Amino acid sequence: MKNIIMNAINNSKKGFITYEQFILLVLYDHENGYYQMANEKIGRKGDFYTTSSVGSVYGEVIAASFCRFVKNNLIEPFFIEVGGGNGRFASSFLSYCEKKEPEIYQNLNYYLIDASQYHRKLQKELLTNHLNCKYFSNIVEIEQINNGMVFSNELFDALPVRVVEYNQNEWQEVVIIIDELNNLKENLVEIQDREISDFLRRYNFVGKNGQRVEIPVGMEKVYNLLQSKISKGIILTVDYGFTREEWDAPHRMKGSLRGYYKHEMKSNILENLGHMDITTHIHWDELKKFGLLNHIENLYFSNQRDAILDFGILNWLIPHAQSNPFSSEYKQNRAVQSLIMPGGISDSFQWLLQTKGMSTNDLTKLNELISLNEYK
Template structure:
């Protein structure tokens, strides 16, 4: 998986071959349209307010692909929450220069409000949010009892050791990230299971088809593994983070929408696209494109149930849950955590 996705010359992601969207290999929340970024931006603004409207607020995004989510967040907060926008710095963690070039092209107009780091290690300790959409499922995994071997000139699975953590890369990632977050949230959107429901699922996708084997079309296909959310939350808590919420995307976005537009949305600028100007104060957009996007993001048989959202926090007052989790059940129970320091009381 590491070689197929990230080999410097032949990797699916590292060489910018990955095509996301209608004409590509698969959809993500981000490729559905700007709505996902706009709704998440509303959640980010709420977090900034809870952290005391600080001047130096950082959003770190990892797995930003072509930078579309960053663009959606920056564009919508620029006019909808100008105070937040002026306090905001956006940093993308991107190891691959081909992707960094694409991102900096697409985000040019935001100047030095956006900056880059090659790895989490390079990140300075920060106050704010680490956000990712479908980063964790793209981290290489160890399948239990299997290794990759050769049969003649064909790659095949051969018997291997059991008992290695499946998601060592994800555990190393949260170990590092928890030393970097001084105060704020880690918000990860992805698909997976709690430990009680967990099963190994490896998906291989190209041109909107599911391929039978990760050895098909190597370097031309996406390979993902479902996330074990309980493993991640447990490791985060061991590192001093606390679970701030866990729910499916349907409930998460519905919670954000229920608070959307309340408060201080200013008038949209004259050059904002017409589809975006009519929901400054109203909870729901009304144009047909946005309605379709909303349905895709929320519908249980589309993306609403298959995606989950985990939020982890450090040093934040959570007397009230974030609006994304106001319809969620207790995250410690949902994740089956034996020891849980979460301050969420829902």
């Protein structure tokens, strides 16, 4: 992978590549990119955990909400998961529908979209008994959906970004060069891309010496493609990120670009090339803006703990469960606890629920169906 990156730099007229180009290569190169490698990425044997790693409860809660939406005629039984990973979320979701809502399950179409050939292989193996699944490598491959729900978990944080740093009273772009010892190294250059300057101006990033910000240059294209595939319906985005005000916190001065290698966070992403996940916190205000530009309603936004409570996770607690820590009841209660307790995995995530093409009455009904937290 290092040779691929160095060739890209040597072939560049400017003598460097941007972080956007770097991330595209190390994560998405068709042969050597991280997501194409045939090795475990998610879970204990991989490099990172996702919420769907915490048992089946997470997928079941969202499946139950989806079924409520269908039964109230807000959407049709069509579910699109973008970035399906190892298929564990889909397995939980589909198994719940099959067991609890068999009529919906019989009419359900479930699309999984994942750029990783390895992940699609895992999905097909895990979901072999669910004949209502179809598998795609890219959003462009699916046809237009009349009415349904689009779901993604940690999709936008893995998209390529550009990086800027405030230095000598101005913003400069951080790029990657080859140093005199033939190693990869960062360098600062003048910003020449108007998209970057417009973003900094739009969100009033004044800048402090040494401050870094990631510019989400890949977000709009992916979001527009994603939302264009449904004429009417719900878009639920789960990810980790910050609102504009949160980006100004002193401890975020160095931005959020980082790597994860065997569950260790790496601040230097110029190492472990092609063998490490690379991620950034997303700009939620930018994602909401893209929705508004496409006449999409930003109906609900919350941290994951409150969201999963609103969506009814307490219904998964089993009263007087066995004290045996290896019993299924005990494990389920422990999974619920891990998702709602402070200090757990939900501290890192937020949920954004958007709607497209829905009437005022539909929005009112939808709000009622996701307000199941009686402890508010």
